[in-house]
Amino acid sequence: IQFNELPGLVREKNEKVQAAHSSLSAHRERTGVLVRSFFPRLSARFGTEEFKAGTMPSERLSYWRIEASENVWRGGRDLLESPLRDSNVRGAHADLRLEFNQELKEARKTYWRLVGVRLLVADKKEEIAKNDLNLRSIRRRAGAGVATAADAAQFELQANIFIQDLRKLELQEDVLRNRLSVATGLENHESLVVQK
Numbered sequence: 001i002q003f004n005e006l007p008g009l010v011r012e013k014n015e016k017v018q019a020a021h022s023s024l025s026a027h028r029e030r031t032g033v034l035v036r037s038f039f040p041r042l043s044a045r046f047g048t049e050e051f052k053a054g055t056m057p058s059e060r061l062s063y064w065r066i067e068a069s070e071n072v073w074r075g076g077r078d079l080l081e082s083p084l085r086d087s088n089v090r091g092a093h094a095d096l097r098l099e100f101n102q103e104l105k106e107a108r109k110t111y112w113r114l115v116g117v118r119l120l121v122a123d124k125k126e127e128i129a130k131n132d133l134n135l136r137s138i139r140r141r142a143g144a145g146v147a148t149a150a151d152a153a154q155f156e157l158q159a160n161i162f163i164q165d166l167r168k169l170e171l172q173e174d175v176l177r178n179r180l181s182v183a184t185g186l187e188n189h190e191s192l193v194v195q196k
Contacts, residue, residue: 002195003111006184010104013185020099024092031085040070107183114176114194117169124166131159 010017046064135155141147181189
């Protein structure tokens with residue numbers, strides 16, 4: 001993932017943003033005085049029914065029904081409700097912007113934290129490699145009688161500390177990748193790689 005891809009991913013795939021967008025769409029559907037007040041409502045039903053009376057054989061018949069209704073008296077009530085519904089649409093739009101900005105902020109923070117942790121992991125691996133090199137060197141010197149075994153033990157202890165730190169950083173990296181995948185709506189967080 002690149003940093004400039006975050007707004008598009010959050011807008012398109014984040015579940016919280018999608019829910020806020022659905023709420024806005026629902027509020028928009030409820031607006032419109034003309035549709036609610038003056039357009040007729042149409043409904044149609046059809047099917048079959050089977051019935052039996054007494055000892056007569058069962059009989060199966062089809063039925064259908066079409067209805068149309070128009071309510072001209074609702075116009076005044078809809079006219080009064082219209083400003084409220086428009087206000088609800090504006091509120092849902094503000095909620096959508098707020099949710100998008102919060103999720104984008106979280107995605108951006110997590111992105112940069114993940115970049116930082118990746119750099120720390122690389123540094124820690126480099127420290128482990130240098131410590132291993134020094135440990136082999138001190139063992140050769142201890143074999144030659146120039147250094148003591150206590151020096152080698154100190155490098156071994158430091159190697160264990162470095163490995164523990166590396167495991168903590170890798171766990172933190174996995175948690176951050178998981179958070180970023182949730183914020184961007186991506187499925188697989190293990191394969192998530194961010195650009196520096």
